[in-house]
Amino acid sequence: MQETNSLDWQQVRESLHEKGYSHLKGILNASECDTLIGNYDNPSLYRKMIAMERYRFGLGEYKYFTYPLPDILQTLREEYYSQLAPVANKWMEVLRIQQKYPLEFAEFQSQCREKGQTKPTLLILKYGPGGYNTLHQDLYGEVFFPIQMVIFLNQPKEDYHGGEFVLVQQTPRAQSKAIVLKPQKGDILLFTTNFRPVKGAKGYYRANMKHGVSEVTEGNRYTLGIIFHDALS
Numbered sequence: 389m390q391e392t393n394s395l396d397w398q399q400v401r402e403s404l405h406e407k408g409y410s411h412l413k414g415i416l417n418a419s420e421c422d423t424l425i426g427n428y429d430n431p432s433l434y435r436k437m438i439a440m441e442r443y444r445f446g447l448g449e450y451k452y453f454t455y456p457l458p459d460i461l462q463t464l465r466e467e468y469y470s471q472l473a474p475v476a477n478k479w480m481e482v483l484r485i486q487q488k489y490p491l492e493f494a495e496f497q498s499q500c501r502e503k504g505q506t507k508p509t510l511l512i513l514k515y516g517p518g519g520y521n522t523l524h525q526d527l528y529g530e531v532f533f534p535i536q537m538v539i540f541l542n543q544p545k546e547d548y549h550g551g552e553f554v555l556v557q558q559t560p561r562a563q564s565k566a567i568v569l570k571p572q573k574g575d576i577l578l579f580t581t582n583f584r585p586v587k588g589a590k591g592y593y594r595a596n597m598k599h600g601v602s603e604v605t606e607g608n609r610y611t612l613g614i615i616f617h618d619a620l621s
Contacts, residue, residue, distance in 0.1 A: 582596065
């Protein structure tokens with residue numbers, strides 16, 4: 389895994405401010421990705437499995453990890469949170485929202501626990517042919533962090549076809565904007581959980597965001613989502 393401190397965080401923050409997402413290339417190596425996929429059928433790692441079609445979320449399945457998390461995921465969650473908290477605080481400031489996020493992940497997790505949010509929300513997702521994910525937001529309780537990440541575990545156009553990552557920005561009193569992204573194996577995408585500030589003629593306004601996955605036409609697509617806030621017990 390590429391060292392967190394070696395990344396150009398100034399560029400990452402600028403991309404998040406300007407676009408609501410940032411694409412980080414080659415963060416995990418092939419072996420790390422393959423290990424995470426290989427552990428998909430290890431029941432000791434997960435607390436719950438969801439079949440998407442049952443809840444009309446799409447077609448596919450995902451599994452929530454249980455605590456303790458695999459070391460690589462715990463490290464990513466802690467280290468990336470500390471780098472992203474200043475971005476989240478800037479967003480709250482310009483939108484005039486009375487919310488300030490602590491700079492250390494352990495303190496943020498304590499805030500989740502105070503509100504009864506104690507279950508891990510990290511999840512691994514699998515889509516087969518015809519699989520897709522409807523547009524949604526990953527909110528699990530009163531406490532939330534406005535940025536999350538997804539790790540792409542296998543290679544598009546080799547392991548699967550289709551399955552593009554889709555972001556939709558809902559601008560007030562205007563048509564929605566769709567963003568289609570195609571990260572490669574080992575890449576990480578940081579993106580807006582539910583809303584972000586956009587600068588307009590009269591200052592900043594709040595633009596709601598949703599994300600989803602287009603239809604997989606061939607093969608199996610694996611990704612892993614790291615959400616920083618926990619879920620209600």
